[in-house]
Amino acid sequence: MSSAVSRPSAANSDLAIQHFSALLTFETDCWDVHHACSNNRQDFILMDVRAESLYQAGHLPSSINLPHHRLSVATLQAYPNDTLFVVYCAGPHCNGADKAALKLAQLGRPVKKMIGGVTGWLDEGFSLEVG
Template identity: 60%
Template sequence: MTYVTDIPPAPSELAKEHFAASLAFETDCWDVQDALSKGADFVLLDVRSPALYARGHVPGAINLPHGKITARKMAEWPPETVFVTYCAGPHCNGAARGALRLAELGRPVKLMAGGITGWLDEGFTLASSDAP
């Protein structure tokens, strides 16, 4: 046996349920980029600080730090609007914090796995708001 198979994989039916459920909570950088290129049916939120957003963000993203996600702010969008949150990357929990705040407000939300790190790893470019 190896470390991989010391614990046997879950039965296929359980694995199916698990992975289907995970896709209800997350999306990936490639799917976000593809959707943005076709006219996304969601709002992409960069939940990092305005300074980090200005240095580089996913094109089309709106900057809304997770601490600023409030019922008053979210009233700008219809209740059925789907939000996708992202932050710096796998080492950052800002996207999860933002997603939690949105869920607490009753808003449909997914997290973009990988964040900025994943975006760059896929070979996609960032937009910048910094003045030259």
């Protein structure tokens, strides 16, 4: 007897390695971002891509706010072209981070999405800054 979990069967190891390795080139998680930021290892710009009012109400420490619809060559001028941006939005129910990641990639900028967004950050027990 098999379950919906085991049907279809899992990918072979080579295919799984390829898939999960590729996935990690596109995404990071709240825990890794928090660890980097709190241990002086932040080698990326953490970008909150939500509306300014939402950012002011509560955002991740050390993040900047640049709503995804305002991303452009002009708004990114202050950052060297090889700057890694880690984008986040409200959480799994929001696709603002995906829109921002796509726009950054279209502009030729390195980008990763922080999965979970603000919801994931809070779920991990981390705090937000206000203002």
